[in-house]
Amino acid sequence: MVNAANTEDVRAPASLETPLSVPNKMLMAAGPSNLTPRAAQAGGLPSLGPMHPETFRLMDEIKEGLQYAFQTKNPVTLCLSCAGHGGMEAALANILEPGDTAVMCKNSFWFDRASDMATRQGARVVPIDVKPGQPLTLEAAEEAVAKHRPRLLFVVHGESSTGVHQSLEGFGAMCHKYGTLLVVDAVASLGGTPLYTDRWELDVVYSGSQKVFNAPPGLSPITFSPRAMEHIQSRKTPCPVFYYDVLSIGDSWGCFGKRSYHHTLPVTLFYALREALALVAEEGLTASWRRHQLAAQRLHDGLERLGLRLLVEKPEHRLATVTAVLLPDNMDWATLLRTAMARHAVDLSAGLGPTFGRAFRVGLMGTNANPKAVDRVVNVLQDVIKNPIAAA
Amino acid sequence: MVNAANTEDVRAPASLETPLSVPNKMLMAAGPSNLTPRAAQAGGLPSLGPMHPETFRLMDEIKEGLQYAFQTKNPVTLCLSCAGHGGMEAALANILEPGDTAVMCKNSFWFDRASDMATRQGARVVPIDVKPGQPLTLEAAEEAVAKHRPRLLFVVHGESSTGVHQSLEGFGAMCHKYGTLLVVDAVASLGGTPLYTDRWELDVVYSGSQKVFNAPPGLSPITFSPRAMEHIQSRKTPCPVFYYDVLSIGDSWGCFGKRSYHHTLPVTLFYALREALALVAEEGLTASWRRHQLAAQRLHDGLERLGLRLLVEKPEHRLATVTAVLLPDNMDWATLLRTAMARHAVDLSAGLGPTFGRAFRVGLMGTNANPKAVDRVVNVLQDVIKNPIAAA
Numbered sequence: 089m090v091n092a093a094n095t096e097d098v099r100a101p102a103s104l105e106t107p108l109s110v111p112n113k114m115l116m117a118a119g120p121s122n123l124t125p126r127a128a129q130a131g132g133l134p135s136l137g138p139m140h141p142e143t144f145r146l147m148d149e150i151k152e153g154l155q156y157a158f159q160t161k162n163p164v165t166l167c168l169s170c171a172g173h174g175g176m177e178a179a180l181a182n183i184l185e186p187g188d189t190a191v192m193c194k195n196s197f198w199f200d201r202a203s204d205m206a207t208r209q210g211a212r213v214v215p216i217d218v219k220p221g222q223p224l225t226l227e228a229a230e231e232a233v234a235k236h237r238p239r240l241l242f243v244v245h246g247e248s249s250t251g252v253h254q255s256l257e258g259f260g261a262m263c264h265k266y267g268t269l270l271v272v273d274a275v276a277s278l279g280g281t282p283l284y285t286d287r288w289e290l291d292v293v294y295s296g297s298q299k300v301f302n303a304p305p306g307l308s309p310i311t312f313s314p315r316a317m318e319h320i321q322s323r324k325t326p327c328p329v330f331y332y333d334v335l336s337i338g339d340s341w342g343c344f345g346k347r348s349y350h351h352t353l354p355v356t357l358f359y360a361l362r363e364a365l366a367l368v369a370e371e372g373l374t375a376s377w378r379r380h381q382l383a384a385q386r387l388h389d390g391l392e393r394l395g396l397r398l399l400v401e402k403p404e405h406r407l408a409t410v411t412a413v414l415l416p417d418n419m420d421w422a423t424l425l426r427t428a429m430a431r432h433a434v435d436l437s438a439g440l441g442p443t444f445g446r447a448f449r450v451g452l453m454g455t456n457a458n459p460k461a462v463d464r465v466v467n468v469l470q471d472v473i474k475n476p477i478a479a480a
Numbered sequence: 481m482v483n484a485a486n487t488e489d490v491r492a493p494a495s496l497e498t499p500l501s502v503p504n505k506m507l508m509a510a511g512p513s514n515l516t517p518r519a520a521q522a523g524g525l526p527s528l529g530p531m532h533p534e535t536f537r538l539m540d541e542i543k544e545g546l547q548y549a550f551q552t553k554n555p556v557t558l559c560l561s562c563a564g565h566g567g568m569e570a571a572l573a574n575i576l577e578p579g580d581t582a583v584m585c586k587n588s589f590w591f592d593r594a595s596d597m598a599t600r601q602g603a604r605v606v607p608i609d610v611k612p613g614q615p616l617t618l619e620a621a622e623e624a625v626a627k628h629r630p631r632l633l634f635v636v637h638g639e640s641s642t643g644v645h646q647s648l649e650g651f652g653a654m655c656h657k658y659g660t661l662l663v664v665d666a667v668a669s670l671g672g673t674p675l676y677t678d679r680w681e682l683d684v685v686y687s688g689s690q691k692v693f694n695a696p697p698g699l700s701p702i703t704f705s706p707r708a709m710e711h712i713q714s715r716k717t718p719c720p721v722f723y724y725d726v727l728s729i730g731d732s733w734g735c736f737g738k739r740s741y742h743h744t745l746p747v748t749l750f751y752a753l754r755e756a757l758a759l760v761a762e763e764g765l766t767a768s769w770r771r772h773q774l775a776a777q778r779l780h781d782g783l784e785r786l787g788l789r790l791l792v793e794k795p796e797h798r799l800a801t802v803t804a805v806l807l808p809d810n811m812d813w814a815t816l817l818r819t820a821m822a823r824h825a826v827d828l829s830a831g832l833g834p835t836f837g838r839a840f841r842v843g844l845m846g847t848n849a850n851p852k853a854v855d856r857v858v859n860v861l862q863d864v865i866k867n868p869i870a871a872a
Contacts (some may be wrong), residue, residue, distance in 0.1 A: 306746030354698030
């Protein structure tokens with residue numbers, strides 16, 4: 089009840105009296121990427137409840153769009169209401185039980201995160217050491233899987249901290265020989281480089297809305313193979329996190345023949361992702377993959393003309409969507425990023441994990457993977473290297 | 481590499497060829513509520529990266545707005561990148577360790593969810609049985625806390641499944657006598673009914689963006705008292721969920737003197753919440769609380785004029801933001817909701833948990849807590865009861 093005692097102990101902040109102002113930048117970093125106008129506009133549409141029929145239809149359409157993007161017929165294909173980091177943790181939490189072994193490719197920042205999460209879940213993590221900038225070979229993977237017979241093997245398809253493209257062909261069949269499930273991080277790659285969930289027998293694949301899809305950050309698309317679901321349905325312990333439990337969330341996505349309330353869904357983000365997936369379907373995946381590859385090739389050529397060197401040496405190991413570039417002599421990453429932003433409103437990324445302090449990163453994702461954007465970035469880098477802005 | 485093998489195994493779905501169309505409804509259910517134009521517009525603004533200075537300022541402003549809404553000076557006040565359900569799970573996961581005891585008020589749907597989550601985390605849950613529609617008394621709470629000396633006591637301030645307003649005065653001091661932390665669910669109440677985090681010694685309070693704030697769903701504001709943080713910093717085991725770990729997320733929110741990357745933040749939702757908090761600050765909490773109380777009184781009077789009965793008998797136990805109404809004779813909830821939506825585009829809620837099949841629920845949250853909206857709902861209910869639309 090409101091009464092005379094209801095004075096305010098903490099006063100309203102003055103900072104909120106100023107109207108919000110959000111600058112427009114050219115987002116050529118490792119993510120998030122620029123929104124397409126269609127996705128941005130959809131993000132401002134009216135709310136709907138989680139059990140409204142229009143929401144169910146929206147979710148069905150997102151599911152179909154994601155099945156296309158993941159190249160899968162998996163019925164359990166949906167979108168988690170969290171960032172890609174949540175998708176990573178959900179993938180692990182649904183598969184692992186305390187005491188399980190997880191073999192993980194260790195060549196990037198994402199190993200640090202995934203192994204941290206799996207350890208919190210009570211699993212034993214066995215790393216496969218791979219030099220940053222190089223992919224895991226099928227032979228090295230099989231050696232570790234054969235030796236440890238783990239519950240899962242974790243690999244990153246689009247390794248955005250170093251710019252490595254991890255080939256996945258043969259990995260699924262190899263894992264299944266040993267009763268191991270294959271968990272794939274495709275946050276930075278999905279839609280921008282070929283990925284075949286069913287053809288390659290991938291068991292869990294997750295991604296993010298804010299990369300190639302050009303939708304706002306905050307959603308993590310994910311798909312589970314029938315083999316993964318069979319394991320999940322026969323777990324001895326429940327998934328340790330309700331919010332991630334695909335057996336419950338799957339019900340709100342209609343994956344198991346009914347609809348039930350799991351949580352209040354972030355519908356405005358769903359609208360934007362739905363429109364983003366419509367654009368992917370309109371262009372076609374094959375065309376999108378080719379466009380990303382051509383843009384990356386143009387970028388790599390342009391960088392070499394500037395005398396810059398890529399971290400990943402072999403062209404066939406280079407990721408189309410994120411490129412790690414060794415820092416030029418006499419330039420620190422902060423100066424490079426600051427100059428590109430201050431003078432040109434171009435967003436680039438610092439190095440991350442093994443590339444921190446060694447490289448900077450350029451993202452070409454979705455709508456930004458086009459010749460004009462590439463040329464702009466190369467021109468900006470040329471200027472930045474010639475005329476850096478000194479620290480204040 | 482893209483090559484001739486890159487055919488598509490799964491074809492683009494036809495459903496995405498149709499443009500997205502989102503209907504406008506009057507959202508008078510238990511949530512989400514209608515967006516304010518200012519919040520909706522902000523949700524369509526351009527993306528920013530998680531380490532951009534504008535993003536840091538945005539987060540600082542949200543933090544100040546939330547400190548005001550929570551009536552707290554807690555430095556660890558921030559917004560989790562998940563729904564209110566995630567906020568509930570994060571509150572429990574940060575406090576509980578395996579083997580800990582959690583005493584929980586059992587009078588609602590939210591007990592089911594909270595006890596499920598705590599059990600998954602390895603805690604022992606002790607329920608305090610309270611009749612649905614009634615609040616927990618301080619005496620009953622103290623009896624249970626004194627007996628079990630639990631790590632935490634869990635109560636729901638705005639009990640949206642039954643429409644109960646849970647008084648919190650005295651609960652914090654009582655808990656602290658026994659070394660227990662007080663965890664409060666304020667998802668349906670924050671901003672709409674008086675809540676004093678510091679004055680009442682609440683240790684963890686969480687809410688949702690899509691209720692009284694009229695922002696899109698997908699964010700969970702949360703605050704931790706210094707007492708809660710002291711416990712968290714001395715845990716024997718890490719928080720079991722990286723995505724929820726306030727020691728890491730707090731760093732991305734600048735709570736501990738530095739800024740580090742935790743996950744890619746859902747900035748477009750942040751924009752909308754920031755604008756929503758600016759509106760709360762503009763009106764003032766006291767005025768908002770009074771407005772919600774007046775709207776609820778008007779609704780309750782109107783419902784009684786229609787011959788309808790509220791589930792919560794005592795006026796002082798009634799929640800201002802969500803009202804549970806017993807179903808009229810000869811009318812099932814599905815017919816009532818269907819008629820209100822089909823003929824009037826008014827969204828009402830079915831019962832939930834203990835009220836399922838017994839009651840329907842009306843929400844008056846934020847911008848919807850005004851006399852015109854109340855009169856509209858009462859008029860619509862009058863028509864619905866007189867002329868229900870039969871099932872197809």
